[in-house]
Amino acid sequence: MLDAVKDIGEMSISTGRKSLLDVLIEDPNQNGSYKNVIAINFTVDGDDVKYKDVTIEETDSQKISRYLYSSAGGNGPGYMPVAKITEPDKTFNGKILSWFKILSKKGLNIDEDERRFLENLNSAIQENKDEILEKIIKFRGEFPKKDGLLLMLKFVEGSTYKYIGDIPLFRKLLVDTDNEKYNKLSANDKVCSICGEKKDLVFGKVDTYAFYTIDKTGYIVGGFDEKKSWRNFPVCPDCRLKLEEGKKYIENNLTFKFYGLKYQLIPKFLIGERFVKEEILDIFKETTRLVSLKESTKKRVITDEDDIMYFLKDADDSISLNYLFIEKQNSAERILLLIEDVFPSHIREIFKAKDTVDGIFNENFTFRNIRNFLSKSDMKKRDSDLDGYFLDLTDRIFRGRKIDINLILKFIMKRVRDEFIQNKYYQSAIKDGMMAIKFLQNLGLVEMEVKAMEERPLSDFFKKYEENFETPIKRGLVLLGALTELLLRKQCKDRGAKPFMKNLKSLKMDEKDIRGLLPKVQNKLEEYDSFDKGKRLLAKEVSNYLLLAGDDWHMPVDEINFYFACGLNLADEIASIIYSKEEEQ
Known part of the structure; x- marks a missing residue:
């Protein structure tokens, strides 16, 4: 998966014509709240740096790489002397002045001329800090509190204005500062686990995804020697930045x-970008194309909210798809499910199974029909507590792994x-279950018993549902359910109630209950003078199939009642057939 994330990062960098450094840079006005910049201006003449003034200007999206803004740094100074203003004095002192403590770091990768420049810049700020802060406070007061302001340094050389991103020294320091936290666990002249090449430097604690850690038992190789933990996951500096860019692109554009x-x-x-069809590649390269696909109302199967699977199913198997279900908890990330290497050909099989279900039930089947009974164990609960079961079933569908039908029926x-x-309207719940079982059966994920059946008056009805009802006991249960539903409707019409429902034992009937139910239904229909032809x-058909089923059905209670419930739901369809046959006779 990480290889794929790195490839996406490379593609994003290439398409956006970025450098690796640009991966670390953020747009301070991404959400539109920071439309103005307060610039502390300095004149530069060789090593000589003098304070000039403080000005304000509008944020320009074309200058993002020149601002060199990065939100890293927490409450202390950031990677660069650029910051979003919270309180003028705290931001100026904590983010700008304090940044120059970098000069006291050991092993700072700068030459004497660069050090002299930074020292002179620091002196110019310190000597004029009161005036600078006074003007920052003045500008801050000219805007409503809800309007954000960015604070940064700016330089004038001759007649040319330069932002810190225009100066190579700051660009180098940004990379070095960002790498600093990884240098503690690193090794030289080792092979990167991502690109597979031997590099001068590899890091041992690249935490692009926060679920990777080396502070728990079992994560450290080499006899729990932390210094050797780089062996777990060595990543070179270039691949680390590509992973960061890939993750950022996926979070912004490929999250559904x-x-x-x-x-x-x-x-x-799988075989490189240049071998992938251009129209498929464009989906992942063009953000606007992704947005239009998200907003489309095409037929769906993955979800009825956001779905590009309908388009990707027509791709060839030169790509595979990974589905990462991830949950963020504060600063940590937890993988709920990772489905790897799903090929478009298998997605086509999923849509084919869906189309069959749509045709039989004349309804649009999606994973919503499955989620309806794999959401909450108790409908009174506030939050879903069956996510694990739902994700496991999703995983099996996309991987083509067998499913225990008894668990689903439960x-x-x-x-x-x-x-x-x-x-309540239980017919909807029954239909969801019927559609789900048929969908899984079409994919070959559940085992369905099938027996040779003789031609009977309702054989054509059962053929519509194929293997789902191809045993005597299943057919008997379905027809008994339909007959019972007709009785319940008669009671409701004549009495405004359904007292016979108590005989159904809340749909927890066993084999003995079912055998005794048919005569009860017949007798009650006779009482209502409704036992017509x-x-x-x-x-008669119920009796025939139950007799053919013999003794000892070896069928769990949930399965017995599922097929009985199917009959409750299919009563209209069955009634239309038997009464049309009666008219023919």
């Missing part, structure tokens, strides 16, 4: 929503029972 969860889509170009029936007991035909 997934039913309450966020995932990052990380493409991997969650489906939990939601169906909750709706059924509360007399259509229902008699239906009861």
Whole structure:
């Protein structure tokens, strides 16, 4: 995955015509809140540096690389003497004046001329600090508090104005300062684990993603000698910056929503960018193309919020896709799920399975139908507590790994029972379950028992659902569920209630309960004078299939009640068939 992140970083740098240094630079006005810059101006003549004045100007997006702004540094001085103003005195003293403490560092990579320049610049600021601060406070007071201001240094050489990013010394110091935190755990003349090349320097604690650490048991090689921990994950300075740029690009452009969860889509170009079709490559190169795809209303399967999978399914297998589900907790990051190496050909299979489900149920199937019963174990809970199960199922779908159907049925029936007991619209929950099982069966992820079945009056109805109902017991349960639903409707029409529902035991019936249910339904229909020819035909088919099923069904309670519930949901379809047959007769 990290190789793929690095490749994305390289592509972003190349497309944006950036240098590696630009990776460290940020746009101070990215959110539009810092529209003005307070500049402390100095005249420069060789080594001679003199304070000139303090001016204000508008932020210019074309000058971002010249501002050399980076938010790194926390409460102390940043990488550069550039900062967003919080309180004028604190920012000036803590971010600008304090930055020059860099001159006291041992091993600072500057020559004598560069040191003299920085010392003279520091002296010029110190000698005029009261006047500078007074003018900063004055400018700050001219703008509302909600308007942010950037504070920076600026230089005049002859008639040319220069920002600190125009001076090579500051650009070099930015890189050196940023590398400083990694130099503590490093090695010379070693092979980088990302590019595979031998480099003069490799770092041992590159924390582009905050889930990598060496302060926990099991993370340190070499007998828990921290100095040897670079062996775990050696990364050269160039690859580190490419990883940073790749991560930033992915977070800004390739992060999508997934039913309450966020995932990052990380493409991997298997045989190099130049062999990937241009229209596919453009998706990842052009931010505007990504935005238009996010806003499109094309048919979806991954999510009904943000989805570019519909487009990527038509790519060839010169790319693979990684899905990173990651959760940020303060400064730490935790991987919820990483799905690696999903090929477009498999995505096409997923869409093919979806299209079959859409055709059978005349409805648009998405992962929402699955999420509906893999969200909360109790609908009264505020937060989702079944994310782990949902992500595991997602992982199996994208990797093509087998799924335990009994576990899925357990969650489906939990939601169906909750709706059924509360007399809500449980048909929707049943339909979600039917569509999900059919989808998984189309992908070959669940095992479905199939037996040769003789032609019967309702055989054509069952053929529509293919392998889902291809055993006598499943067909018997479905038809019994439909017959029971017709009885419940009759009761509701005549009495305004459904007292027979108590016989269904909250959809927790076992084999014995089912065998005793058919005569109860028949008798009750007789009482309501509603056991007409259509229902008699239906009861006859139920009896036939239950007898063919024999004894000892070896079927879990959840599975028994799932197929019975399917019948409750399919009652209209079955009724239309049996009454049309009655009319023909």
